[in-house]
Amino acid sequence: MRTGKTLILATREFAKDNTAQSWAHILSTILYMLVVAAIIIWLPMWYLRLPASVLLGLLMVRMFVIYHDHQHHAILPHSKLAKWLMRLGGILAMTPSCIWQHSHNHHHNHNSKLRSTHIGSYPVMTSERYKNSTKKERLKYLLMRHPVTILCGYFTVFILGMCIIPMLDNLKANRDSLIALLVHALLYTLVISALGWTLAAFTIFIPFFTAGAIGSYLFYAQHNFPQVIFKDKEGWSYEGAALDSSSFCKMGTVMNFMTGNIGYHHIHHLNAKIPFYRLPEVYAKLPELQTPRITTLHPKEILRCLSLKVWDVEQQRLLPLKVAFPSDSAK
Known part of the structure; x- marks a missing residue:
């Protein structure tokens, strides 16, 4: 069984972009999004529009993963057209490439x-650091990991974290953050003016909120799950961080499509230049990658991951606060 650099080298044969296939994924996803947006506008009842809005949000997640792959130079690394299209996509997704x-x-x-x-x-x-932190530090830490913060990722992670804070920190270097905010505001203004508040909610707000929540949670659960391993810098390795600290989120065919195979996250972290559409192939062909640390999208598993708060060095486990500090929870 290959390990370390030998295993990473074994993945290189899969880190090859197929130009036609990459463009097909990009253009088809954009087409699906436009069609679903048109259906939302055409549908007469809110209870029909709502599932279509969620579907549009899922397609936004897929488009974001495609953008994410391009930023890693996994797809279309030499295409100037793709570069500008993906830059625009990053601005629309409230994730400017300069920040991402x-x-x-x-x-x-x-x-x-x-x-x-x-x-x-x-x-x-760590549990020790948390115990020795001030109340203000604990509150800030818990707020950043709070389920509501993740659920509201559209505001907390994307609008605030990817746009407002970087813009205020360094406007000159992060001008795309300002552009993203202005484009987003303009998009709302145009849709509200042309179609009204209701359709703006179903074509913009609900899809973006859905995509933000799913994207924020997936990014959280990929590295905050019961079997995860954290290490000090001295014991850290790139391969270990991929295989021991990045989960494989088991999903069905539909969700694998909607999330661009991002569930194969341990493979992506091992070699980020593998195109998303080849990740299942790598999993099937390399036995060393077939025994990952698994998570799912089952509600119980989601709640279990969200409950994890601090790393216990002695137990080598990520724990909920009530488990890490049983005496405190009993008070």
């Missing part, structure tokens, strides 16, 4: 390091 590349590359290079900053990922405290 910096934060996400940091995440890949520092995933599961206990002493690292939490740029591009949810923060993780």
Whole structure:
């Protein structure tokens, strides 16, 4: 069984973009989104529009994963047209490439390091550090990991985290964040003016809210799950962070399509240049990748992942607060 660099090298044969296939995925996804948006406008009843709005949100998740792959240079790395199209896509998704590349590359290079900053990922405290933190520090930490924060990812992660904060921090370097906010406001204005508040809610707000919630949760659960392993910088390795600290989220065919196979996250972290449409192929052909740490989208599993708060160094487990501090919860 291959490990370390040998295993990473074994994935290189799959890290090859098929130009026609990549464009087919991009254009078909855009087409699906436009068709569903048109159906929402055409449907007469709100209870028919609502599931269509959620479907549009799911397609937005797929489009985001495609954008994410392009930012990793996994697909169409030399296409100028794709570069500008994906830049526009990032602005529309409230995730400008200037912000995403910096934060996400940091995440890949520092995933599961206990002493690292939490740029591009949810923060993780050890139980000892949490215990010694001030009330203000604990509150800030718990708010960042709170289920409501993740559910409202459209506002907390994307509008605030990817646009407003970077813009206020350095407007010159992050001008795309300002552009994203202005484009988003313009989009709402145009749709409300042309179609009214109700259709604006069903064609913009609900889809973006759905996509933001799903995207925020997937990113959380990919690295915050019961079997995850965190390490100090000294014991950290790129392969270990991929296989021990990145989950394989088991999904059905429909959700694998909607999420662009992002559930194969352990493989993506092992080699981010593998196109999303080849991840199942890698899983099938490399036995070393077929025994991952598994999560699912079952409600009980979602609640279980969301309950995890602090890393216990002695037990080597991510624990809920009531398990990490049983005496405190009993008070």
